[in-house]
Amino acid sequence: MRSRQVALHAVLTIGGLAMLFPFVWMLLTSFKGVRQMLNNPLDWLPAPWRWENYPDALAAMPFGTAYWNSFYIAAINVTLTLLTSAMAAYAFARIRFRGSGVLFVLFLATQMVPTQVTIVPLYLMLAQFGWIDSHLSLIVPTIANPFAVFLLRQFIRAVPVELEEAARIDGAGRWRCFWNVVLPNIRPGLGALGIIAFLASWNSFFFPLIFLNSPELATVPLLLSQFSGQRTAIDYGLILAASAIAVVPTLIAFLIGQRKIINSMAASGLGGR
Amino acid sequence: MKRALAILGVLALATTACSGSGGGNVPGTSSGQGQVTVRWSTWGSAEDLKLYQKFTDDFHKRNPGIRLKLESVARYEDYHPKLLAQLTSKTAPDVFFVGDDNIGKFVSAGVLTPLDDKLSGSDSKSKPEDFFDGIYGGAKRDNKIYGVPNDTNPEVLWFDKKALKDAGITEDPAALHEAKQWTMAKYLDMNAKLKAAGKAGSIFWNWYGSTYSVINGFGGKVWDGGKFVATTDPKSREALQTLAKGYQDKTFLSADTLPDSNGPSTQFLKHKVGFYAGGRWVIDSLKKGGELDDYDIVPFPSQTGEPMPGAVAASYLAINKDTKLPKEAFTFLTEFVGKDGQLLRLKGGGAVPSVKGAEQIVLEDKYPAHAQTFLDVRDTGFANYPEEVSVPGLTADINEHLMKVWTGKVGFDQGMTELQKLVESKLG
């Protein structure tokens, strides 16, 4: 039994190191100069350490603005997604109305439509709205989120109906039942969804790539993609310094909230049960 | 209380969202204090764009009423599609770069402002005739100018002395050129030696500049009397066959198909290849990690060793037909392409001036040793053939088709037949 534990730990550690390696390599490379990369690609440690890669990367692109953009876009998007999808989930879980079942299935079916199917019409439509090169094009369209509705519906169904009935007997209307009874009881679900939606918005690349033009509106992934490019991409020290600037703060935030984040994501996977 | 705060927070964020959106979507908007913002766009990675910073700072100093806003796309091949999408949705910048392979399409679409009157006017820093006539290419149609060449990149062969030496090559291509012995036969022989030494011979970008230079070097023709003869002229066909064979046995590498992280510049710096066909912009890559003295330039070889015209890449600066700031847009354009602007932008590398009388910028650093070659190629060189640029999208289609031949997806003879058919159908 003991030896099995040791063996398992060994295997898991090797796997874990494989997961960690790209991050470590990114950090190490981010301090290397072009010459070292060309001549000694297997060197672990930078020699000499090129600290300038970081100030250079920061000077090349407006990272501060991009961080703020990504953050507030995700924050608004998540808030509105949580509110509207909890409302819809409540309707599907608790209100009886004609066609509820059919509507729910249709609703879920739209989740099957790949983003790219609607991208051309969406682009033309947003251009009509004047939303191209505007953050509204990133915030609003993704609020409609059948998956979120589905997930929260599962959570709402797990809230005992008796709680709501008791509130109703006390004279609460639908809205108060929803706001004061249901919402507080699905906090874990909201937290999970909030984290998932935040990550989705924070890391999204396809929409910003197509909808944004101005450098000061760029989000972090879009800004980062500007560092790659065939003709002159030789300075991977600089490119990976930029990547580290984009990645490390996210990782730190993750490490701080890791327990909650991982549990939330795990819960989302069990939504299928 | 907590909830009220949260709601306030969201509202505050939402306000920023709306204000943040105001700036970009209309061409030419004013931004307080009597300043107007001229939006312009080009391609290039974050590293490339640093080259424009000096010009921008200088421009702001001299034109306090105008702010420049650069909107860039990292990859060249993504740039024109995005620009076209912006033009379709009326969100394009006031002034923008157009590449020489795309300018025909944009001129045909009628989205560019004709510039003749303005260029001849009193606000203009340089007259139409101050630019080399050969490089207007597709930017000129029916004697109207729709775009001004920003600068040029005469296509030369950069060579790596160390790689050549490693492959046992003792002759110096630049010296051979000076002795009028720089022939296609010599060049191909060097490529074969490089290949035998486990390196690649040459890296080409898949564009007319490299392909047609090789055809010319075989003594072949591409266009003759309005007809596309590259697949029918025996010498041209031989040239294309040599290229196809070389691509397939890796004597030649296509820069386009190399992955970003082991791209043409990396391979050239690692001495994995003897020749790299490119312009003056290669200097920027060499400076980052190369032993500068290992590299020099030579024109493409000719059949006989006598100098022949080479290809010149160009990009054009054009003004959006729908701009709300035609005057300011032109101020930017003329300063950018004018002599002073080019001298400021092209210091140390990047490109070769497209305007007459700015030659010193290419020669002053004495790098590469034969920097004069850039000027020679520019002065005698050609932009794309008029027959080819006048049909929108033709040159891109030809390149795309040739790529299939290079990669061996289509057999050579079949590929040639198809190419001929393709060109003829496009010519109509």
Next chain:
Amino acid sequence: MAILTEARPRAARRAKTIRNRDGWWAAFFLGPQLALLAVFLVFPLGFAVVLAFMRWDGLGQKEWAGLDNFAAQLSDPMFGLAVWNTVKLALLTVPFGLGLSLLIAVALNSVKGSGFYRVLYFMPVVTSSVAVALMWQIILAGDEYGVLNTSLERWFGITAPDWLGDPGWVIVAIAIVTIWSSLGLNVVIFLAGLQTIPPQIVEAARMDGAGALRIFRSVTLPLLSPTIFFSTVVAVISSFQAFDQIYVLVNPEHNEGARTIVYQVYELGFKDFEFGMSSAAALILLVLTLLVTLVQFAAQKRLVHYDT
């Protein structure tokens, strides 16, 4: 007592009136999501369907094209290649990715102190796909440049392919990166699933003399099957829609081994401005996604065990 009997009919009456107004309440609660969905998904979808039957470059006039766009796409070797690459990517990432995740989850479930590993395996999940692509670009670089190939050569004498440059291998490279970046998510989902299996059942099986493998096959797998099914559906759909990493990792324009249907849609729409063609290709992708998902749901009836 009296109060209660008083209250009951009133509550019932009240409940009835609420129910009468339920239609309105449902509309109110569903309104925002439905409206947004209609504007940003259903309408564009309808528009895409119409566009798929049109010829339009975005600038000129729209022309009716009938089924031409579909016919052109279905007979275009590039589209065939894109479909094949998409399928290959799914075949590589889904079984290997999920299989590996399951193994790791089972291992984690039987060691103490799994929290630390969970964090390690999960890190890529929170990392932006663009950064992931840039990190791997340099690791997977060909010949004597990338650390992976140099190490394989030096330590094991293996000459590895030019992952990102060779059209035959690039899909494998993409699959490796995709599995690396999504592994952690599936691990924690499976782990959560495993932890819902009552230990008594496993214990009972062990008492009956079942070995570890037998327990895995007869107890763990069936009880975990709903979770596995859910993850499979999600993984297939997301591999069909993969774009970000591929786009940054390799430029599919120049490496046809990396062309997927989504890239085809993007290129036709935003590079070639064949909006009709692009929509047609996108609709074919949609049909393909629906078909594969239907097949999975059909298979689910036989393979998935629901304990309710």
